[in-house]
Amino acid sequence: MRASIFAAALIAVVSQATPSLATDYGIGKPAxxxxxxxxxxxIAPNGAGLPPGHGSVSDGARVYADKCAGCHGADGLGKPxxxxxxxxxxxxxAKPDKTVGSFWPYATTLYDYIHRAxxxxxxQTLAPDEVYAVSAYVLYLNHxxxxxxxxxxxSLPAVAMPERGKFVSGYVPDRPGEH
Amino acid sequence: MTASRRTPSTASRRAxxxxxxxxxxxxxxxxxxxxxxxxxxxPPVTPPWQKEQGAPVMSPPYGQPSKFESAxxxxxxxxxxxxxxxxAAVSLTPLQALxxxxxxxxxxxxxxxxxxxxxxxxxxxLLIHGLVDRQMIFTMDDLMHFPxxxxxxxxxxxxxxxxxxxxxPEHTVQDTHGLLSCCEWTGVPxxxxxxxxxxxxxxxxxxxxxxxxxxxxxxxxxxxxLDDALLAYAQNGERLRPEQGYPLRLxxxxxxxxxxxxxxxxxxxxxxxxxTREETSKYSWVMPDGSVRQFNFVMEAKSVITxxxxxxxxxxxxxxxxxxxxxxxxxxxxxxxxxxxGGSTWADAELQxxxxxxxxxxxxxxxRWHGQSAKLASRSTDETGVVQPSHDAxxxxxxxxxxxxxxxxxxxxxxxxxxxxxxx
Numbered sequence: 001m002r003a004s005i006f007a008a009a010l011i012a013v014v015s016q017a018t019p020s021l022a023t024d025y026g027i028g029k030p031a032x033x034x035x036x037x038x039x040x041x042x043i044a045p046n047g048a049g050l051p052p053g054h055g056s057v058s059d060g061a062r063v064y065a066d067k068c069a070g071c072h073g074a075d076g077l078g079k080p081x082x083x084x085x086x087x088x089x090x091x092x093x094a095k096p097d098k099t100v101g102s103f104w105p106y107a108t109t110l111y112d113y114i115h116r117a118x119x120x121x122x123x124q125t126l127a128p129d130e131v132y133a134v135s136a137y138v139l140y141l142n143h144x145x146x147x148x149x150x151x152x153x154x155s156l157p158a159v160a161m162p163e164r165g166k167f168v169s170g171y172v173p174d175r176p177g178e179h
Numbered sequence: 180m181t182a183s184r185r186t187p188s189t190a191s192r193r194a195x196x197x198x199x200x201x202x203x204x205x206x207x208x209x210x211x212x213x214x215x216x217x218x219x220x221x222p223p224v225t226p227p228w229q230k231e232q233g234a235p236v237m238s239p240p241y242g243q244p245s246k247f248e249s250a251x252x253x254x255x256x257x258x259x260x261x262x263x264x265x266x267a268a269v270s271l272t273p274l275q276a277l278x279x280x281x282x283x284x285x286x287x288x289x290x291x292x293x294x295x296x297x298x299x300x301x302x303x304x305l306l307i308h309g310l311v312d313r314q315m316i317f318t319m320d321d322l323m324h325f326p327x328x329x330x331x332x333x334x335x336x337x338x339x340x341x342x343x344x345x346x347x348p349e350h351t352v353q354d355t356h357g358l359l360s361c362c363e364w365t366g367v368p369x370x371x372x373x374x375x376x377x378x379x380x381x382x383x384x385x386x387x388x389x390x391x392x393x394x395x396x397x398x399x400x401x402x403x404x405l406d407d408a409l410l411a412y413a414q415n416g417e418r419l420r421p422e423q424g425y426p427l428r429l430x431x432x433x434x435x436x437x438x439x440x441x442x443x444x445x446x447x448x449x450x451x452x453x454x455t456r457e458e459t460s461k462y463s464w465v466m467p468d469g470s471v472r473q474f475n476f477v478m479e480a481k482s483v484i485t486x487x488x489x490x491x492x493x494x495x496x497x498x499x500x501x502x503x504x505x506x507x508x509x510x511x512x513x514x515x516x517x518x519x520x521g522g523s524t525w526a527d528a529e530l531q532x533x534x535x536x537x538x539x540x541x542x543x544x545x546x547r548w549h550g551q552s553a554k555l556a557s558r559s560t561d562e563t564g565v566v567q568p569s570h571d572a573x574x575x576x577x578x579x580x581x582x583x584x585x586x587x588x589x590x591x592x593x594x595x596x597x598x599x600x601x602x603x
Binding site: 021022025027029030031035036039040042080081091095100103104105106109113117123163166168169171173 | 308449
């Protein structure tokens, strides 16, 4: 035991002198596919991570009325919580209205955020079909998909978000910690 | 204490003090004596607490502040919380009542998006996966077996100090700057843990995810991950407070507070940022040219005078030390200048050691108040040469639509009656 700790420490010390970060403390265990699958809930802008399933605007209207409207208003106009719709074209004004339609650059963020954090009183309880449906309904409220839209892992990332081209990164990678 | 740097302004600082001292008046001292006389248990009386035994040890086992300090607590904004719920809200550190550079754990500011979870450390896990050679999962015991380190760093919420528009005169420093705290954080450097997994060369970003009901997520650039990111499990010598992420948080020195994800449960490596809600619709801003700037990470050079500060009364004229804190997310503070005339003239304040990178630095300057109106302001410079801007200079770069990362000079107005108010 003592010898192995010493060996690990030695390896760690040696590795600090090389470009490699590799260490061999022997701490932790390999994550199982099931463990990863249960927690791997993020959705990338290209749609990576989106589960099988689909949801329509009309199904989304029913889920929204039941689980979202109490905080975000019947038509997504907010009160008491933030508005989800409206505000188109206000980015140039002194008080931009940062709704999904007027500000959000990626439709995939809708699925990601609704699933992980909403509804406020019961996060991570909506089924994939419900999340697709609510996403479709919120996009419909913002006139970004038609009333007959059905969204899935292919169609959701393809929804064109009007303000996307305005987003620029303030981070400069070759100067760590600076921008 | 660390001596202030020898600069031309040091001479002016001495003149500042000397001039002030000649204005000493006997009246001020007499007024203080008169106040003491009004206290029943003051000399020559022997007070009751010397005539009986005090409380026994462990009263209580976890010590608490004196009952006379009960006003020193976190609170919400004095002019009303903008948040509709108490779970997704903030509380503010009482900077006006703190000394030195350390924030006591019970006074560290809060910003939660889904309340404070109650997490059993035995059940908590950290999963690290994605573009790594070995996807692994760690218990809290595992993480505490790694070689650890302790570092003192500030943490500042990106939305701290809303002085973009007309200042609210009644705001105290707790209102204006209270989303700022500074603790000693202990944990394992993230790069140490990553040595066990092997990060693939094409991994450029890391997603950090919390175990709260918001499952808070932010994308972190690999350069920061491999620089000074810390997996922290302790603050100021004890395990993290629940409000600060117990049992485990990410800590990114100098970066906006939101990125130091609390209740950390997962790290995933990828090639691009994830464009989470908190890095697209939040923590981004509209620039004057109409573009939207996101990934604004570093908290820039800033400072604030905490004494005297908004809401305080100077009382009788006499000696007052001007004191405050300065900080920069880029490194060490090298200079703090103080003005008592709203920025017309400046004197170098003394920087109290230790002066640490990405950490609060306490500054002090002697001052004598003799009943004149004054405008107190401080201006910091960091080791990269960045100088804290004036309100007007900041607004030439960005406007109120920025909301985040306001770091302009703070001015407190002192009336002839000694009342201190926020002048923005």
